[in-house]
């Protein structure tokens with residue numbers, strides 16, 4: 379083992395230890411915990427978000443949510459991946475404020491990178507039930523964040539504690555959602571994009587591991603199959619057998635293909651093993667293994683089985699508190715309908 383490889387492992391072990399110690403004890407039922415992720419010192423979320431936020435006002439919130447998510451995924455497992463992606467797109471623009479859910483002309487939802495987002499009906503259904511039981515209490519932002527976690531767990535992914543108290547934003551602009559990466563970017567711009575959200579290269583690599591579940595429309599990857607960057611040839615980094623499979627599968631742009639060809643319905647580390655076999659579906663997936671800034675992390679996730687799950691949980695809890703609106707922000711509210719700001723709904 380080379381020296382730098384050992385150093386990397388050490389770094390990852392430290393990350394895991396800090397991830398585990400950042401989580402509260404098993405029973406956080408009667409006390410209020412605040413999230414203390416060391417890397418977020420500058421954000422200072424102390425006493426703004428908390429695990430006990432709905433403890434008095436809507437104690438059944440978590441069980442309603444968990445049951446609903448379970449029910450929907452049982453009917454259609456593909457919704458699990460879609461909910462996780464919806465959360466990614468929500469937090470990527472104006473933080474985790476439910477702005478992706480707003481439905482009006484020129485909202486984020488209408489932007490190009492949002493085109494294949496789905497799962498909105500799950501959030502609407504959960505919201506309706508929660509409004510029946512605890513009116514005007516639980517934000518859409520908290521619902522989406524928690525649904526993404528529960529959906530991940532349903533497919534065998536890790537659990538991470540979600541602190542509550544996010545408020546819903548009132549602003550949603552399509553232009554801002556155009557900046558969300560669509561899979562054609564280079565690693566430098568991905569790293570910069572993540573850094574602009576306070577996320578590291580490690581976060582980029584581990585969160586991309588969400589592509590261990592779910593699918594893409596063929597329209598997103600057809601450019602890799604025939605005329606890659608004007609060469610008149612396929613992307614040379616695709617494994618030839620996999621390329622043949624993709625060409626057969628993707629005759630129409632509206633067809634779907636699994637992001638993880640081997641275990642598409644299980645949240646596991648197979649995604650990283652695929653990258654080593656030149657079977658990354660998006661070019662932004664495959665590039666993680668060819669770029670020297672990201673490939674050591676890919677290797678670490680393939681060699682140490684539990685590392686991915688632990689690190690994913692840690693990075694997701696960091697991700698889920700990006701730029702949140704809280705009680706102290708006047709521009710936040712608790713929407714009664716996740717599709718509309720309150721002013722519009724009456």
Ligand code: HEM
Pocket residue numbers: 456458459460462463466494496559560561562568582585586588589591592593594595596597598637660662
């Ligand atoms: C690193 C930058 C990322 C890029 C470039 C990217 C790009 C994409 C693209 C192009 C699709 C397929 C869209 C389609 O054609 O239907 C997709 C799907 C998906 N993405 Fe990402 N993504 C990124 C990061 C993330 C992150 C951070 C998460 C979550 C933590 C995530 C979760 C998902 C999931 C679960 C799907 C499958 C959705 C479904 O089956 O409905 N992605 N992503």
Ligand SMILES: *[C@@H]1O[C@H](CO)[C@@H](O)[C@H](O)[C@H]1NC(C)=O
Pocket residue numbers: 563564566567
């Ligand atoms: C990466 O993409 C950005 C944005 O498209 C571009 O400005 C930059 O030159 C690219 N960098 C490399 C190293 O190709």
